[in-house]
Amino acid sequence: MKTFLILGAGTAGTLMAHTMTKKLDPHDWQVIVVDRDEKHYYQAGYIFIPFGMYKPESVIKDKKSFLPKKVKVIWSDIHMIEPDKNQVTLVRDKQVIHYDELVVATGVDIRPDQTEGMLGGGWQKNIFDFYTFDGSVKLAQALKDFKGGNLVINVTEMPVKCPVAPLEFVFLADWYLRKRGLRAKTELIYSTPLPDAFTKPSANAKLSDMFRKRDIHLEAEYAIGSVDAARNMISSYDGREIAYDLLVTVPTNMGIEAIERSGIGDDLNYIQVDKGTLQSRRWPNVWAVGDTNNILASKAGSVAHFQHEVVAKNILDHIAGKSLEEQFDGHSLCFIESGYGKAVLIDFNYDQEPVEGTYPLPGLGPFRLLNETYLNHWGKLVFKEMYWAMMYGIKVPLPSKMSTAGKKISSHNRQGEAA
Numbered sequence: 001m002k003t004f005l006i007l008g009a010g011t012a013g014t015l016m017a018h019t020m021t022k023k024l025d026p027h028d029w030q031v032i033v034v035d036r037d038e039k040h041y042y043q044a045g046y047i048f049i050p051f052g053m054y055k056p057e058s059v060i061k062d063k064k065s066f067l068p069k070k071v072k073v074i075w076s077d078i079h080m081i082e083p084d085k086n087q088v089t090l091v092r093d094k095q096v097i098h099y100d101e102l103v104v105a106t107g108v109d110i111r112p113d114q115t116e117g118m119l120g121g122g123w124q125k126n127i128f129d130f131y132t133f134d135g136s137v138k139l140a141q142a143l144k145d146f147k148g149g150n151l152v153i154n155v156t157e158m159p160v161k162c163p164v165a166p167l168e169f170v171f172l173a174d175w176y177l178r179k180r181g182l183r184a185k186t187e188l189i190y191s192t193p194l195p196d197a198f199t200k201p202s203a204n205a206k207l208s209d210m211f212r213k214r215d216i217h218l219e220a221e222y223a224i225g226s227v228d229a230a231r232n233m234i235s236s237y238d239g240r241e242i243a244y245d246l247l248v249t250v251p252t253n254m255g256i257e258a259i260e261r262s263g264i265g266d267d268l269n270y271i272q273v274d275k276g277t278l279q280s281r282r283w284p285n286v287w288a289v290g291d292t293n294n295i296l297a298s299k300a301g302s303v304a305h306f307q308h309e310v311v312a313k314n315i316l317d318h319i320a321g322k323s324l325e326e327q328f329d330g331h332s333l334c335f336i337e338s339g340y341g342k343a344v345l346i347d348f349n350y351d352q353e354p355v356e357g358t359y360p361l362p363g364l365g366p367f368r369l370l371n372e373t374y375l376n377h378w379g380k381l382v383f384k385e386m387y388w389a390m391m392y393g394i395k396v397p398l399p400s401k402m403s404t405a406g407k408k409i410s411s412h413n414r415q416g417e418a419a
């Protein structure tokens with residue numbers, strides 16, 4: 001019996017478990033999934049919790065309720081991954097698992113410890129994150145208590161998962177504070193290491209215009225160096241200080257420590273894979289899917305979904321001794337919640353930046369690309385139900401390759417790489 005080992009049962013790991021249990025012959029293969037947490041969190045819901053739009057409990061389900069019955073699940077932290085020996089050692093009972101094929105889908109962790117002073121006196125007093133369940137719940141209370149002043153949203157460094165989530169936060173904060181009559185008393189400041197609000201020129205033009213209209217101050221090329229909790233001040237490496245009353249941080253995102261301990265990742269503990277096949281550059285029977293790989297595509301649930309289809313086909317070819325045919329095109333599909341009951345939708349890949357148009361039906365939509373609409377907002381809300389359906393193993397009609405149909409494409413909006 002051969003072993004197909006999946007590390008991580010989040011978005012990517014769960015999708016892989018469903019697909020591979022259907023594709024692999026159960027007489028030849030046992031699928032094992034390892035995860036340290038029995039709860040599954042719908043992380044896209046974290047953006048709504050601070051503004052009271054989602055109840056915290058609505059984003060959690062038991063992983064057991066949707067992992068396929070044929071899978072052997074082991075609840076444990078991972079200690080060591082040793083691809084040269086084809087083995088993984090768990091923390092629980094120091095159990096060693098030998099594998100024939102390995103999928104790493106352990107996502108990323110936030111690392112506020114990587115910024116000097118971040119975890120000092122202000123952490124979870126007037127400094128909060130919304131990239132964790134705990135952080136988003138505590139931030140909801142802090143926003144309720146907020147009376148006005150400087151509200152600073154800081155992105156520490158790129159890449160971060162869901163790179164549009166910090167933008168969504170600032171737009172929702174603007175809307176929320178207006179509703180509460182606090183906007184005139186609040187300076188909203190968005191500081192980012194990027195040269196602008198976003199990386200792609202056309203999306204950036206749209207988003208920068210939204211910043212201007214909402215009176216959101218953009219502090220660009222801001223590489224935070226330290227936090228001085230005693231003075232409520234952040235400083236950048238080039239000496240710019242920003243005072244905050246409430247600091248909302250998107251800390252450094254890194255792959256898990258077991259990857260670092262095992263010496264198998266890059267500087268941020270991401271696994272280096274081929275950007276098309278998603279196969280490890282060093283070990284042909286190792287694959288990294290979702291946030292934990294190092295490719296220049298967005299780290300997002302939709303992207304994990306698109307990637308998993310490509311990886312599943314490539315693994316089957318690899319097992320059959322064939323050359324790998326499937327290529328991931330960098331496809332990303334993201335709703336950007338923008339407050340006031342609206343959202344923007346962007347759809348892009350390695351070669352094509354976001355453009356205007358309709359999705360999914362050319363000319364009909366109903367979603368409008370690169371425009372703020374009420375329907376896009378409803379699409380974002382409905383996506384939650386689609387997400388849970390996918391976790392239960394139900395196929396949804398979201399093709400992994402980006403379609404150009406319905407998009408206003410010109411030679412000016414093609415590009416080299418997705419970010």
Ligand SMILES: Cc1cc2nc3c(=O)[nH]c(=O)nc-3n(C[C@H](O)[C@H](O)[C@H](O)COP(=O)(O)OP(=O)(O)OC[C@H]3O[C@@H](n4cnc5c(N)ncnc54)[C@H](O)[C@@H]3O)c2cc1C
Pocket residue numbers: 007008009010011012013034035036037042043044045046047076077078105106107108130131132161162165256257258289290291292299300301302303304333334335
């Ligand atoms: C605030 C926020 C908003 C977002 N909004 C969107 C959105 O609107 N649309 C979108 O598409 N995406 C969004 N995302 C991103 C999306 O949630 C992730 O990209 C997606 O979950 C990645 O899937 P993954 O499987 O790679 O990682 P995860 O889903 O994070 O899964 C990783 C799994 O590995 C397990 N694990 C980690 N470390 C260990 C260990 N040491 N031992 C054992 N198990 C371990 C974890 O318990 C977890 O189950 C958002 C994320 C955040 C934080």
